[in-house]
Amino acid sequence: MTDALDLSFYVRRRIDGVAAMDLVVEGVHCGACIAAIESGLRKQAGVRGARVNLASKRVTVEWNEGALEPPTILERLEALGYPAHPFAAETADSVEKAAEQRLLRCLGVAAFATMNVMLLSVSLWAGADSDPNSATRDLFHWLSALIALPCAAYAGMPFFTSAARALRSGSLNMDVPISLGVVLALALSVFQTIARERAAYFDSALMLLTFLLAGRTLDQHMRRRARDFGANLTAIHADRALKLVDGGEARETPIAAIHPGDLVLVRAGERVAVDGAVEDGRSEVDQSLVTGETLPIAVSEGVHVYAGALNLTGALRVRVAKEAGEALLDEVNALLAKAAEQRSSYVRLADRAAQLYAPIVHLAAGATFLSWLWLGAGWQQSLIVAITVLIITCPCALGLAVPAVQVVAAGALFRRGLMLNSGEALERLAEAGTVVFDKTGTLTDPRPALANGSDIAPEDLALAGSLALSSKHPLAKAIAEAARASQPMSGHEFPGQGVTALHAGARLKLGSVAFCGAEAEAAPVAAAFPDASLIVLRTPERVVVFAVRQGLRSDARETVATIARRHEVEILSGDREAAVALVARELGVAHFEFGLTPKDKIERLKALKAEGKRPLMVGDGLNDAPALAAAHVSISPISAAHIAQAQADALFLGERLAPVNDALSLAAKARGLMVENLWLSLVYNLLAVPLAVTGQVTPLIAALAMSGSSILVTLNALRARHA
């Protein structure tokens, strides 16, 4: 493209005259790539430095301001063989990173304290406290307290704040019993130290914090990687628009830098990148990504067009609309807000377990206190025994049981091409009953392909293919691809209608039915392929009609059949009956609905929910976004409209539909493991309870119980790697 590219939106300027830009780079995967990119960029005049981050596939480039134009960097990287895309480091990104750093700092402090306190504790267990009046033991206890109290106060903050938040909102989460256990263990230990008693639990409290922080850090790290990856994809797919600046000059601008009121040029064959109203121009647009409707509609002055629509025939000048004030978008947004409200009431498995577990434990501790008191022990000793019950039942393993499985399963899904947007998505996926598919762009491949290839003679296809190469029209691209054409004919293009060329002394025409005057020949093909767009090749001797449509994804049939074995499958589409029925028949799906508005889709999902069949919605269009938010759980392909992607719980990559099935089966297995883990840690804790209630727990037993159950649960979670 020859238009000037305006990247100023992405450039960060420093006071000392150095400018910097972050880029997402495709195809970086080893040390050789790092060296090639960094040395290649440094050779560019004006560049001060370049640093590749291999884990996040990004590069930061710094240059002397004014020494070079930012697009030169993109060209340089492209020439090196690494296509790059500018990337605005978002604030959400740095928030996630700060959270991870904070957890790592806490983990470092907790690990330091655990190791040093253990050093003292192990020597006590090994016999340093054999003398009941040992001064060494008291010294060690005081030292432990000195290390443990400030460290636990710092490293425990993530749990304490979360527990406080839960209590303020009147609910219970896993952090409440954890915080209570840690605080009580520390308080009791201080009390015992002052009273020169033998048992102190500083080591247990710190070990508990270390294990839990390790689990949380892993969880956060995985979440950040998924988010980084998503941000990279957004950068790679980021649309640019041709912004018309004063004087009619068109400048290629990233849409992030385009504001309401700007005028944008959309040429034939390009995707509309913004929402807005047509200022002037006349064309047909394919709105399939927006509404699911596959037949092109005519637009002219004053008509609204939406981001994602494909401009087929003529150039349009579009005035970018304000954020709100659009019929379709307003409706979608209103529906979205309502759907999101309904879903926020989901209670996670771990929190549900905590709500059952915490009261039982606290009651048990209370009962222990009263029984000891009743049996004649002093209130002091009764209290100590009751607190040891709380310490020994502190849900260290319960806190790890669910996140450990989530980390392992999310990693396994990532390798299969599915990204989870939220941690609890896995739990909700496992509960899915009915699987609801959108048709256009979800079951079908969003790129159009030749449908009636078997009816067409190879030489006609080859001829049409090389003629199609001379056109920029998206449908022509499908024909060129089907013909595997590589030799373009020097044709003359009539924008939006077709191309003509002279070939071996004969005039050839390729284009719309009207352009070639082939209404009679086109009628039977139109009847056979009701959902296809028709392209005609006219030679002096004959007329050939090509049907081009969005074909099914290559593995749609097997995947839907596999899913149908365990779930009910439905198709809800905004497209016409003929087109939907055809796909439903081909996939063997009995229940399908067509011509639905976003509201209709939500109604159907509501009905399914009322029947108790928690629906999984798989969809990609702007019109699916409210349904994706309203469903129990939702998945989008990576080609989906941005607003739909933001609502989906998971995104799948690539042309194949198989990740949807993988997600369902892996989620079912992961949920099984989560429940298993919860029971494992529960049983482990319950085994120790009789010891605690009878006052037999020593610090050594408490430490063993804690680490043992945590390790057991983590090892069990590793099984989630395989579906």
Add this chain to the structure above:
Amino acid sequence: MNVLVYLVPLALALGSLGLAAFLWALRNGQFDDLEGAAWRAISDDDLPEEKR
């Protein structure tokens, strides 16, 4: 037991040294790119130009 008088502070000092090193590395961005660091160790970018 007099040995404890300097052994315990020594152990604590060494431990805090490790903790300080970890916190410094974290702040300094040493863990930002866990994969690239492994490759950079074996790259020859410190050799003079003609030997590469």
